[in-house]
Amino acid sequence: MPKGMFVDTSICTGCKACQVACKEWNGLPHEPGHFRFDPVEKRPVAVNFTGDSYDNTGDLSAADWRHVRFIEQFSEDRARSRARWLFSSDSCKHCNDAGCLNACPTGAIVRTDLGNVTVQQDVCIGCKYCIPSCPYGVISLSEASGTVRKCTLCNDRIHNGLGTACAKACPTGSISFGEVAGLKAAADRRLAQLKGLGHADANLYGYKEAGGLNVFYLFLDRPQVYGQPETVVVPQKRLPVSSAVTVVGALALGAAAMVSFRERGSREEDEEVKK
Amino acid sequence: MIMGSNMAECHPVAFRWPLKAKTEHGAVLMHVDPRFTRTSAMCDVHAPIRAGTDIVFLGAIINHVIHSKRWNTDPFFRQYVVNYTNAATLISPEFKDTEDLDGVYSGLSPDGKAYANATWAYQRETPPAPAVKTAATYTDLLLQKVPGRPKTDPTLRNPRTVFRILERHYSRYTPEMVEKICGCPKETFLKVAETLLSNSGADRTSNITYAVGWTQHTVGVQIIRTAAVLQALLGNIGRPGGGVLALRGHATIQGSTDIATLYHSLPGYLNMPDARKAHDTLKDFILTEAVPLSTSYWGNYPKFAVSYFKAQFGDAATKENDYGYDYHPKITGDHSHMPMFVDMAAGKIKGLLVMGQNPAVGGQNARFQRKALAKLDWMVVRDFFETETSAFWRNSPEIRSGELKASEIKTEVFFLPAAALPEMEGTFTNTQRLIQAHDKAVDPPDDARSDTWFSFHLGRRLKELYKDSASPRDWAMRNLLWDYGPDAAEVAGFRIKDEPSAYKILKEINGYGWEDRKPLPTFAVLKEDGSTACGAWIYTGVIPEEGKNRAKSRKGDDWISPNWGFAWPANRHIMYNRASADPSGKPWSEKKKLVYWDPAADSGTKDPGGKPVLGKWVAPSGEGIDFMPTKAPAFKGKDNGIGFDWLSGNDAFIMRSDGKAWLFAPAGLVDGPLPAHYEPYESPVNNPLYRQQANPVAKVWKVEGNAYHKVADPAYPIVISTYRLTEHHLSGTMSRWLPWLAELMPELFCEISPELASEKGIANGGTVTIRTARGEVEARALVTRRMRPFLVDGKTVHEIGLPWHWGWQGTARGDIVNNLSALVGDPNVSIHEGKVFTCDLRAGKKGGRG
Amino acid sequence: MPDTKGLNPSRRTFLKGTAGAAAGTVFAELAGLGLDVRAFAAKAGDVPIKRGKEVPSICPYCAVGCGQIVMVEDGTGKILDIQGNPDSPISQGTLCPKGAATYQLAVNPLRWTKVKYRAPGSDRWEDKPLDWAMERIAQLVRKTRDAEFNEFQEMPDGKGGAVRKRVMNTYAVASLGGATMDNEWNYVHQKLMHALGVVYVENQARI
Amino acid sequence: MNPEVHVPGWEWYYVAMYFFIGGVSAGAYFIGSLAELFGGERHREISRTGFYIAFPLILLTPPLLIADLGRPERFWHLLFHAKSGFPYLNFQSPLSVGSWALLLFGAMAFLSFIDNLVAEGRLQSVPFARAYSRMPRKWYAVVGSLAGFFVAGYTGVILNVTARPFWAATDPLIGALFIASGASTGAAAIYLVMAWRKKIAAAGLPGLDRFDRLAKVLELVLAVAVVLLAGRWAAPLLRGSSAVMFWGGAVLLGTLVPLAAGWYLPRAAEGAALPERWATVLAVLVLVGGALLRISLVHAGQVQ
Helix, strand or coil, X not given: CCEEEEEEHHHCXXXXXXXXXXXXXXXXXXXXXXXEEECCCCEEEECCCXXXXXXXXXXXXXXXXXXXXXXXEECCCCCHHHEEEEEEEECCCCECCCHHHHHCCCCCEEXXXXXXXXXXXXXXXXXXXXXXXXXXXXXXXXXXXXXXECCCCCHHHHCCCCCCHHHHHCCCCCEEEEEHHHHHHHHHHHHHHHHHCCCCCCEEECCCHHHCECEEEEECCCHHHHCCCCCXXXXXXXXXXXXXXXXXXXXXXXXXXXHHHHHCCCHHHHHHHHC | CEECCCHHHHCCCCCHHHHHHHHHHCCCCEEECCCCCHHHHHCCEEECCCCCCHHHHHHHHHHHHHCCHHHHHCHHHHHHHXXXXXXXXXXXXCCCCHHHHCCCCCCECCCCCCECCHHHCECECCCCCCCCCCCCCHHHHHHCCCCCCECECCCCCCCCEHHHHHHHHCCCCCHHHHHHHHCCCHHHHHHHHHHHHHCCECCECCCEEECHHHHCCCCHHHHHHHHHHHHHHCCCCCCCCCCEEECCCCCCCCHHHHCCXXXXXXXXXXXXXXXXXXXXCHHHHHHHHHHHHCCCHHHHHHHHHHHHHHHHHHHHCCCCCHHHHHHCCCECCCCCHHHHHHHHHCCCCCEEEEECCCHHHHCCCHHHHHHHHCCCCEEEEEECCCCCCCCHHHHCHHHHCCCCCHHHCCCEEEEEEECCHHHCCEXXXXXXXXXXXXXXXXXXXXXXXXXXXXXXXXXXXHHHHHCCCCCHHHHHHHHCCCCCCCCHHHHCCCCCCCCCCHHHHHHHHHCEECCCCCECCCHHHCCCCCCEECCCHHHCCCCCECCECHHHCXXXXXXXXXXXXXXXXXXXXXXXXXXXXXXXXXXXXXXXXXXXXXXXXXXXXXCCCCCEEEEEEECCCCCCCCCCXXXXXXXXXXXXXXXXXXXCXXXXXXXXXXXXXXCCCCCCCCXXXXXXXXXXXXXXXXXXXXXXXXXXXXXXXXXCCCCCCCCCCCCCCEEEEEECCCCCCCCCCCCCCCHHHHCCCCCCEEEECHHHHHHHCCCCCCEEEEECCCCEEEEEEEECCCCCCEEECCEEECEEEEECCCCXXXXXXXXXXXXXXXXXXXXXXXXXXXXXXXXXXXXXXCCCCC | CCCHHHHCCCHHHHHHCCCCCCCCCEECCCCCCCCXXXXXXXXXXXXXXXXXXXXEEECCCCCCCCEEEEEECCCCCCEEEEEECCCCCXXXXXXXXXXXXXXXXXXXXXCCCCEEEECCCCCCCEEECHHHHHHHHHHHHHHHHHHCEEEEEEEECCXXXXXXXXXXXXXXXXXXXXXXXXXXXXXHHHHHHHHHCEEEEECHHHC | CCCCCCCCCCCHHHHHHHHHHHHHHHHHHHHHHHHHHHHHHHHHHHHHHHHHXXXXXXXXXXXXXXXXXXXXXHHHHHCXXXXXXXXXXXXXXXXXXXXXHHHHHHHHHHHHHHHHHHHCCCCCCCHHHHXXXXXXXXXXXXXXXXXXXXXXXXXXXXXXXXXXXXXXXXXXXXXXXXXXXXXXXXXXXXXXXXXXXXXXXXXXXXXXXXXXXXXHHHHHHXXXXXXXXXXHHCHHHHCHHHHHHHHHHXXXXXXXXXXXXXXXXXXXXXXXXXXXXXXXXXXXXXXXXXXXXXXXXXXXXXXX
16 A cells, blocks of 8 residues: 655645755754855855746755745736636655666665555665666755665655655645555546646646656646656666667677688697697 | 735735635636735636725725626515614704715814814704713713614614615715726726625625725725725625624733823723813713714723823722812824824923834824934833834935934933843733733743733832822822732743733733722623723623633634634624614524524513513534624613613624614724825826815825825826735834845835836846935835736826835845835824825836936 | 555554554665575664654644654653644544744744843843843842832713823833743733733734 | 765776776686687797786786785775675675675686696796696686676776766766777787787687777777766766876777777788787777776766
8 A cells, every 4th residue: 555645735824834844753863065154243145046937946856855846827918718827746756666766776675564665774785876867857866875865755744644744844735755556546636627627737647657656746747847857767767778789789799809800820730830 | 805915925824714715616707906916816706996096995895886687676675774884863053074065074174174073963853861860970961861763764764864874875886986096907896796786685695805905095094984884785794604803913902002102092992081072071081982872782881091190090099079070181182103103203292101112113103203312301112123214324315414413412312122022921902802822931031021920010110209209290109009919820931020911910900809909700790880800891701700811811713713712892793783684583594504593492581470581692612692692682681771771682783883784984093084086195197086086184294304296296196005025024024133034025126017017117136226305215126017007098008016124124125115204194093094105116226226 | 545544653653652553664675686685684673763752742833733642752852743633533544844844943043042032232142040130130020010000090081171090000011922822821911911001912913 | 866975985097997907807817718719829929928918917906906005004895894794795895895896707717827837848947837738728717707897897887886976977888898899909918928928829819809899999989988888977088188098098099099000000001000009009098998987987977
């Protein structure tokens, strides 16, 4: 009975409570890259203004396990039909076919009985191979710990009968935590409701991607608009072909060597030389 | 309808509920605001209006409503309005409206700076014969001065009725005028008006929610009045789902207004004794304040006032010494925030206690306020972090620029570390009047102490210093009731043993019998003879019996939650909820049932024959009933009574002297009985409605360092609005020092429309400088179509927005936006006009074109 | 919509901890022929969670009044965590970003917890004992007030003349703030200010 | 492919150098083995040199690999499960398999290295020298060659089997490209070492040259194919420092110039063998080109 989260972006107000609640519960620091140090006053000073709507944290990182995106869609005349400000809170999706977990050479990344994918901090060696292996750009190296860190789906909370910290804090219920099957039923109902209200482009994201996502989304526009890839290939799916072609290359070279070294000297000659 | 508020951003958790109403019950959410904000994004309708034109928009809805078919045919509206509002009341024939006088009302003084409100009065019957001949008590005095009942015309045909005056007053507030003045498309306006109208009635209610987007104007009070008038006309007051909801900004800003640390008010909304009024003795004070209100529940004013003084001076407060009234200070003018700093700058104020406030950032014309701080002899700041206010002498912009020199600032500054909320026990009153307790979890670290600790121990030391004085000026200090030391059990387990008892203080606020020291269960038992002491009568009932603190009730339910906290007064969550039933006492509809008359219920009293008297008001939800519990709907009030005796069974508005909601305010406001549109004090356009440009009685301070811009000033052509964000709190002391919040909104930015940006050569993310006659600030440009230019009367008006949370301290820094704003305010309550003024904008850094 | 409230166990469950709560067995999902590390990872079966005494509180930021729970570590008496109170009918356990950051407001290395004093004309803070500061402030309040106390004041009589009125006040001392402080503080503070005759008493309700 | 996929932050001086040195080592070993297996005694010197090169070089790689780890002290988790202590292998992860391959290759390279020493009579005092026989040597060579191929190739598969747009788009060619480059740089290294040891055995060289040419042609073809395959993600190889390294270093210096020189110079010298001095320069170019190939591709994937 995997647990997960349903993120209904249609009722996200972009307040970022999830970002802070996540840091609070998980004891995450501010993202060091967002600050410079003021030597006179002896304190960090935030310098991460981006000009990208109200998004200043920009991305998920080892210190930012949640990230709220802001998408402004306004026509020049700002007619209501073409005036939208979309918000969406992003995190690790706890893929059923998880690129990071597949790539992990040490067994540090594990999936628990509740379906969440989490990094055992005492096992990870910081090889960073999981980082480019995540098709969603979630997992990241913490310079402080030398290990990779990401959302654990609040592993401690969910294994003690609680929901995730972000879902709990979310003022509007845009993030809800529960059993994936139940959440999907709710998501289907909400999608039908929105379609009925004329949101023709509304769609659910995460039913099929990467073997199904335990954290999935309702979007009002195409997933790409929210920065989510519309076709996801878990890298390890390509491993057999990639390996095979490499082996073919090796065989070709083997053949080349065989030909090269044989042409100039026969076994008989060798025998002679040896004698 | 959300207007004058950015609810989703500034009150995100409260916004949970309207959003639920939308997704689960199909409610229509509308946002009227100059900017497209996170609130607009969640609403079905966004009506953009030029800042400061709210009264035009709301007035036009009033005009639309009262001429609409629905309002004139659905009997609900007529029944509600005639019975529960003063629509039918006749106004003095001398009253002249703004339509008659081109923008001002009758009664304006020859210098145009103040109104006399005599001509705004009701027409009344002859006063009744007094019920008492001799006056032994303050109540008797009130009984001798009961005015005649207001004259009415329930048909509303008389041109002197409030309704006809209102109708004429708003007749030029048309959809076309909205388009012309507000810059809002007519169709959008009509959609808003129609939605409100169609969602009001017997089985539907509409709510209007506002915040400081309405208050921070020179017409702030009148904007809110306009909404109240509209809601009264739509029958949306006193009913579930209706009302005009204020979203306030600080954790207990409501509590600090109820138990006022405000110059003009005593706890419980009693006025501060005022040397400008006939307040020479306690009797004068009571008569001056209570006579105009005696036919409402304020008829109990003497009890509230005497019990207040008893709570201040205890045994020393006697009937003979007017309960210590003579030793209580009187105000002599406007001592509010802005004049406080004007007087400070003039050297009149020598010492300042700053408690959890940061005027160096949050004060209007902040540069002026910071420079005023340098004139003090001493200042005490209590806070968590080294606020800009506490550090003004060290590293403020004025020090850095050399304008001020630390060596020349003679101010002695104390920084006292404050306890954080989990480090002390106490109560907060939220924006719904709900008193909630927070318990002490841990001791504050090191020398940090609770605020109550500070004031209590400062008082204790001062009492010690004054204990041998015989001077009358020290009488109040000597006799001040100051017994809040903790019981051993209250501090058990904590390091700090001299923390005053929050319970004892709250018990005094609640009130108790002077002899038995037992808490009072309700303000109905207060006495005017000194036998009860009560700090703030409206809070009575929060400690109904010894040891029981209802602020600590923590049992919620799905609706009213009467057992979660305590909503003053008397746990009433929806004020004037008698209006949720029709005049005959029946619920308006099953769907909107809240409080109603149950004729079969046992009232708890017996008739002379010993049979139980049947009939009382009931509320199955557990809601406190805001009415006389057994007064039948058909009851006729006593003409020569006061308080509840005077009010009839359908006078739902029990705090009003006529028991009605006031569409027209014959008293209580200094700038007119009806709201009229005035342009902001600084505006790029002339008032298209009246010759009178701005509020004639607005408060202005023409002092050095506080220059104002002219109307349509070519040097300052752009409208600016200041506001807040979800990610920060006010002046930033509680958010900019938290890296978790600092990184969410790191720097000051300025929201600019692409149209204006291209006109000024501004690139997104670049630096811009905003200038007014008061100061200059630098900000990062956020170019966005969420901002738009307004077409006002054929002229393009550009508007920019600046969130104002930043200062030079903390972990998120930026220029202080209030360096731009001016000291100019609403005449009723002296709140400043921060939501709209004018400025100039250019690309580049301050002082250069870099 | 899924009811998020229902997904949270009641506060009491949380409070007492859950001895019998489903112990999460962590096991590695291993691809192919990899070693099954289930047996070893199962040591982490009882996934540890922060636990402590839970004290009900209220959010210190805006006036919505969301419920909070402060978790205090047994033994050390340190704040471990501050989060929403699911029992609150106002907030149902939710918080906004500021409310969610309350922990960092209380537990923050940048917070000042000692008395600081700046002498007239000085360019630096110095540390002072609390008791010294309290006594000095009391003396300053008394001196400033006594020097400029008005028992009576000439007031306009409305007819162009003046009339002597009892005012019992001082304009030399002012007080600012209060909207973020307890009702109890507001009460004792206004009481003290009025007893001293201070009339410049204001808080954030005006701005 | 999602351009927002995170960048691992692999440093060129650790990871790309590891890829490169591992490639040279594996290539040298591979050539050595093949020369040993198929080339007979004529190519004895080539095979010896290959084995002499492979082991010391592969010894250099673990420090490089470990230095790039966030927690270097935990490097052993790559082979043994941290909690159980048992050997750990994740077949889905080229990095996991590659770690074992590296270990295996290192072991074989060590055996071959010892073999060489014994064969050259440098370990006469060591007891087991007597146990020297040709059988185990061939076994090492076979197993070592396979492992070596793996070491040279898996580094490319590591890059290909990620979600970074450039690396994913160039899948499945980088593994083969790295193998080809490993062979060519291995050959260059053998040549240089032989030149340094003054053991240029004329009889063996043509075979090596021939193999080298074939490897370079394969490398060239694959390099161009990689760019074509990268398609819209090819930008880092078309502009900027990676492009210079790739085209100027890997393609031009590493393959085109040596190929052209190998074709032109002998003709210019009228049939005479390539002068040793030129050949040395060309071998250095090949090595530089091989290093730049790894650097440019490791870099390109972290740009796009």
